[in-house]
Amino acid sequence: MLDSALNFARNNRQSHLSGLCDWLRIPSISTQPEHASDVRAAAEFAAHYLRDMGMSKVEIRETKGHPVIYAEWLNLQPGTFNLPTLLIYGHFDVQPTDPDEEWTRPPFEPVIEGDNLYARGASDDKGQAFAVLAALESYFNAGGKLPVNVKVLLEGEEEVTSPNLFPYIREHVDELKADAILIADQDMLDPQHPVIMWGVRGNLYTEIEVRGPAHDLHSGTFGGAVDNPFNVLVHLLARLQDEKTRKVLIPNFYDKVEELYEEERALISQAPINDQVGLYLTGASALGGEEGYPLAERVSVRPTLEIHGIAGGFTGEGSKTVIPAKATAKVSMRLVPNQDPEEVFESLKSFLESICPETVKLDVRIIGRAHAVKIDYKSPEVQAAANAYEQGFGYKPIYLRGGGSLPIVDEMIKALSVPDRDIPVVMIGFGLPDDRTHAPNEKFYIPNFYHGIETVIHYLEIFKNI
Amino acid sequence: MLDSALNFARNNRQSHLSGLCDWLRIPSISTQPEHASDVRAAAEFAAHYLRDMGMSKVEIRETKGHPVIYAEWLNLQPGTFNLPTLLIYGHFDVQPTDPDEEWTRPPFEPVIEGDNLYARGASDDKGQAFAVLAALESYFNAGGKLPVNVKVLLEGEEEVTSPNLFPYIREHVDELKADAILIADQDMLDPQHPVIMWGVRGNLYTEIEVRGPAHDLHSGTFGGAVDNPFNVLVHLLARLQDEKTRKVLIPNFYDKVEELYEEERALISQAPINDQVGLYLTGASALGGEEGYPLAERVSVRPTLEIHGIAGGFTGEGSKTVIPAKATAKVSMRLVPNQDPEEVFESLKSFLESICPETVKLDVRIIGRAHAVKIDYKSPEVQAAANAYEQGFGYKPIYLRGGGSLPIVDEMIKALSVPDRDIPVVMIGFGLPDDRTHAPNEKFYIPNFYHGIETVIHYLEIFKNI
Incomplete structure (x- = not known):
């Protein structure tokens, strides 16, 4: 047949x-x-x-x-x-x-x-x-x-x-x-x-919102009086990932990440995914990502954290001097087997709450998840x-x-x-x-x-x- | 008359x-x-x-x-x-x-x-x-x-x-x-x-732009391959100001900032600008700003650094998983007498260049200044x-x-x-x-x-x- x-x-x-x-x-x-x-x-x-x-x-x-x-x-x-x-x-x-x-x-x-x-x-x-x-x-x-x-x-x-x-x-x-x-x-x-x-990979897509003054303020009159939600947000975001190793710094983030078997590692290394291909496909001047892992593993079996955009304030032409009432970042994490999106979210939320200054209000929310x-x-x-x-x-x-x-x-x-x-x-x-x-x-x-x-x-x- | x-x-x-x-x-x-x-x-x-x-x-x-x-x-x-x-x-x-x-x-x-x-x-x-x-x-x-x-x-x-x-x-x-x-x-x-x-106060209004991949990338396929311009930018911005004291960390930033004479300090302290007024006018839950100075001085005779907005990537409804080709922050500094906007700009530019990773391209530019x-x-x-x-x-x-x-x-x-x-x-x-x-x-x-x-x-x- x-x-x-x-x-x-x-x-x-x-x-x-x-x-x-x-x-x-x-x-x-x-x-x-x-x-x-x-x-x-x-x-x-x-x-x-x-x-x-x-x-x-x-x-x-x-x-x-x-x-x-x-x-x-x-x-x-x-x-x-x-x-x-x-x-x-x-x-x-x-x-x-x-x-x-x-x-x-x-x-x-x-x-x-x-x-x-x-x-x-x-x-x-x-x-x-x-x-x-x-x-x-x-x-x-x-x-x-x-x-x-x-x-x-x-x-x-x-x-x-x-x-x-x-x-x-x-x-x-x-x-x-x-x-x-x-x-x-x-x-x-x-x-x-x-x-x-x-x-x-799985995914955890979040929004991290920092609210400061009740309304937008002029940075001349009020600069120095309040914490600017953007100034706070960039510090919070910078604490999520190591600047050099690109390790995610959310507590317990890697606890359940499994290391590959040798056989799996060998299998992945056979894929024609090398730095030359990576540079060609991305057009970046140099590749980046988590220290200690080859490109083929970084893009497939390692978790990542990406900021997709930051809303709020003024981004138009010219130079408006606003201290915005709030700033919101879209941040997602690609997750790997055994990492539970809900658990990672709870760790992220607790961590941010523990490091956020009292001068602002913080809201961390999930807007998408996949195992x-x-x-x-x-x-x-x-x-x-x-x-x-x-x-x-x-x-x-x-x-x-x-x-x-x-x-x-x-x-x-x-x-x-x-x-x-x-x-x-x-x-x-x-x-x-x-x-x-x-x-x-x-x-x-x-x-x-x-x-x-x-x-x-x-x-x-x-x-x-x- | x-x-x-x-x-x-x-x-x-x-x-x-x-x-x-x-x-x-x-x-x-x-x-x-x-x-x-x-x-x-x-x-x-x-x-x-x-x-x-x-x-x-x-x-x-x-x-x-x-x-x-x-x-x-x-x-x-x-x-x-x-x-x-x-x-x-x-x-x-x-x-x-x-x-x-x-x-x-x-x-x-x-x-x-x-x-x-x-x-x-x-x-x-x-x-x-x-x-x-x-x-x-x-x-x-x-x-x-x-x-x-x-x-x-x-x-x-x-x-x-x-x-x-x-x-x-x-x-x-x-x-x-x-x-x-x-x-x-x-x-x-x-x-x-x-x-x-x-x-x-004077002002130095700048744009800080970080460019990564040649075009936007999907964070599933490429997450882990390249440094995301946003991830880099928040680290750069976080390095500009101390998280706790809110001191500006640009080298030499305070070199020419004059301390007030006692008489000037007394004069400023007479102004009815107190924390209660500040909380009322801003609606913030707590006031912020540079450690060690009263509100009336923080908003008038001390220099500040403010992020006004960050452009690039995705900030709409929902969860687009983009690694953007570039991210641009609008950052201004209120300057005080003797701080020269051009000098501060050169310090800022050199500092950012010295700490920016080679995985991205950095452009720092002035878009406004006042003494x-x-x-x-x-x-x-x-x-x-x-x-x-x-x-x-x-x-x-x-x-x-x-x-x-x-x-x-x-x-x-x-x-x-x-x-x-x-x-x-x-x-x-x-x-x-x-x-x-x-x-x-x-x-x-x-x-x-x-x-x-x-x-x-x-x-x-x-x-x-x-």
């Missing part, structure tokens, strides 16, 4: 590409209310495709926001009930298109130029999700069935941090139970380097993906820990794991670093689309036998 | 008030180009008044911006050539009126309610300048001449930092030479507490004002050093002083702290207008005899 599915996929590349283009024409921008009907249309398009290919149950489920698609095909014939079950996750919403003047092709009229397909969502995530669905379709067309049980969960709010998906998952745990989760929503390093992501996740890359479900990449692309993957946060991964692990065994989350992807996701002129490298379909076809076959 | 002038002023209060109202009807907002002809009209109004009263020379002089008025009356009759000469400075431009919706009376239709006259410019500075001109007029009407030589310099750009007045003064030094300068453009503490200002000024409050010219206040208001003045900056004072002293003797600048005023200058519903306390006229009448008489 594998060969028939692969043959179908190879013989129908044109129609798969054409199907993807139809999906891309729907401007399913989840953050813009005027596109709500487009998000729904994109859901209906996918549901129609899933029904047509032969999934036994396909439903569009309402949420408080955009709808979710649930589909399944469970091979319940006698003697086959113990097939493993794969839960596939993807999303059909896209980012806004602004700045529109920078698009050299219209965002929702897909254009093929050479090996690239240009459109908003071409890579993130319609193109990658469609590759997974086309693999399922290839099996149904080749043999009328799938080699394993499959559940599909597609959402329309990923680009707005999935506010309604998490409650949805918690309310549908039984229906979503599976042996592994497959997510294709990431980049390869280049077409010869597929990536298996065996973890993501880090580490995946057992040696599990058969993940190794199956390595094997499938090798079949589908002709190259062994490299193993990376992701520096960003994917709250959905932790949410799904928490909801769908069974006692004593975390559900394996298999994070693969067919995008490329220059796909310009979230930016103008997003594209998808078409050979990766085809190799992606074949990779998933292989994955299902290998997954059946583990 | 004194009594005749006083009698004239008392008998013509209504017509002086009416004249001021006519001047206030002209919306001479210097910062708004559409009001350029109004600024000129306000100049012509004043020139007309000066000519009518009997000044021997009254000219409207063009500048690159709004015009300047120069007028003089020099008693050159035999035997009187050695009369002292007083240079009077004032301004006829006003601040914009926004927010307009907060005015409960129209800004340019003067309204008298009880003892107050409401209009933009009523206090700052048309009302105070008109009081000085009305005193001159009273002398001319009473006796056909003034008791001393008088030169008048009125400008129309005070509210936009006098860009064309400084070059004008430097080009007209001989014409402007005088024995003292009288400026009525400040507040009393209350109607029973006239104020003599015997100094103002502090200290006036000899014991000089006969200033003591004459104390005496005149006592005659005009019935109260002895209090002596304050101003915390803000008045660049015009230093400019005039530099241009018009003679070797071995700084020209005395006599800073008086008839405004009140609740006059809402620069804000909606500006007003002038009418009894202060009348007492102000009489104070200036007395001043000229006393000035003649010193």
Whole structure:
């Protein structure tokens, strides 16, 4: 059945590409209310495709926001009930298109130029999700069935941090139970380097607000009379991180940070992430970050602290001499496995309260959090993906820990794991670093689309036998 | 002649008030180009008044911006050539009126309610300048001449930092030479507490910019790879001032700061500026500022350092995880006599360069500067004002050093002083702290207008005899 599915996929590349283009024409921008009907249309398009290919149950489920698609095909014939079950996750919403003047092709009229397909969502995530669905379709067309049980969960709010998906998952745990989760929503390093992501960092996003005088004051009349919230805030912020080593100085911050096993360290050191690449990608005059760790570890398995912006006072042209009533900093910390965002927040809050002078009022609040996740890359479900990449692309993957946060991964692990065994989350992807996701002129490298379909076809076959 | 002038002023209060109202009807907002002809009209109004009263020379002089008025009356009759000469400075431009919706009376239709006259410019500075001109007029009407030589310099750009007045003064030094300068453009503490200002602080306004990566980066992907300009900037800023003592830590910052004489300290301690007043006026939960100095000194004779705002990165709603390419702080220092803004700037720049890590690029620049000024409050010219206040208001003045900056004072002293003797600048005023200058519903306390006229009448008489 594998060969028939692969043959179908190879013989129908044109129609798969054409199907993807139809999906891309729907401007399913989840953050813009005027596109709500487009998000729904994109859901209906996918549901129609899933029904047509032969999934036994396909439903569009309402949420408080955009709808979710649930589909399944469970091979319940006698003697086959113990097939493993794969839960596939993807999303059909896209980012806004602004700045529109920078698009050299219209965002929702897909254009093929050479090996690239240009459109908003071409890579993130319609193109990658469609590759997974086309693999399922290839099996149904080749043999009328799938080699394993499959559940599909597609959402329309990923680009707005999935506010309604998490409650949805918690309310549908039984229906979503599976042996592994497959997510294709990431980049390869280049077409010869597929990536298996065996973890993501967590995040704690906070606002630190210092309030001083009841209203803005003139620094001539009142300079020297009160503590300026900015003057206080920079001292507080400077106490959060060592100036030289860039170690975070919040008490107990590193207590639960695990050191890598030698094997893990070796794996990370194999990734082609070196200072030369870092300098090229960032354009910085010199790299920075935590003393004592190589770049590849600093951006993936070490926690960090970043100030994103400081609001308040006067930042316009010229020289207004205001002592502002308040100053607010946005500060986030990337967290690593075992660091609990709530615990870190409590430490941060207590620490700042203990060092803040009584001349001002301090308010520290959370505005976002995500747990880090580490995946057992040696599990058969993940190794199956390595094997499938090798079949589908002709190259062994490299193993990376992701520096960003994917709250959905932790949410799904928490909801769908069974006692004593975390559900394996298999994070693969067919995008490329220059796909310009979230930016103008997003594209998808078409050979990766085809190799992606074949990779998933292989994955299902290998997954059946583990 | 004194009594005749006083009698004239008392008998013509209504017509002086009416004249001021006519001047206030002209919306001479210097910062708004559409009001350029109004600024000129306000100049012509004043020139007309000066000519009518009997000044021997009254000219409207063009500048690159709004015009300047120069007028003089020099008693050159035999035997009187050695009369002292007083240079009077004032301004006829006003601040914009926004927010307009907060005015409960129209800004340019003067309204008298009880003892107050409401209009933009009523206090700052048309009302105070008109009081000085009305005193001159009273002398001319009473006796056909003034008791001393008088030169008048009125400008129309005070509210936009006098860009064309400084070059004008430097080009007209001989014409402007005088024995003292009288400026009525400040507040009393209350109607029973006239104020003599015997100094103002200087200012050094800077921008400190830290540039890191060539473009904004995602803190997930790149957090740990580069030094974040914000993270660096807060460390640099925290190094500028001691967290506890609030001493400025820029090397050599205090080298030229003079300690007060005991007599000066005693004088300042007499001002009713105490912590209770400070808490009331600022609404802060506790006062702050440099350790070891009382509030009255911290806000007037001690230098300060203030951060006014920090630009860059993300400060909107929510949680964008950006490592910004750059971060820029606006930082100003109030300086005291003998501190040279250029020298302080060089110290600041060298210090920051010496502590800035090589992972970022630093740019420190001046965007504004003013020298502090200290006036000899014991000089006969200033003591004459104390005496005149006592005659005009019935109260002895209090002596304050101003915390803000008045660049015009230093400019005039530099241009018009003679070797071995700084020209005395006599800073008086008839405004009140609740006059809402620069804000909606500006007003002038009418009894202060009348007492102000009489104070200036007395001043000229006393000035003649010193």
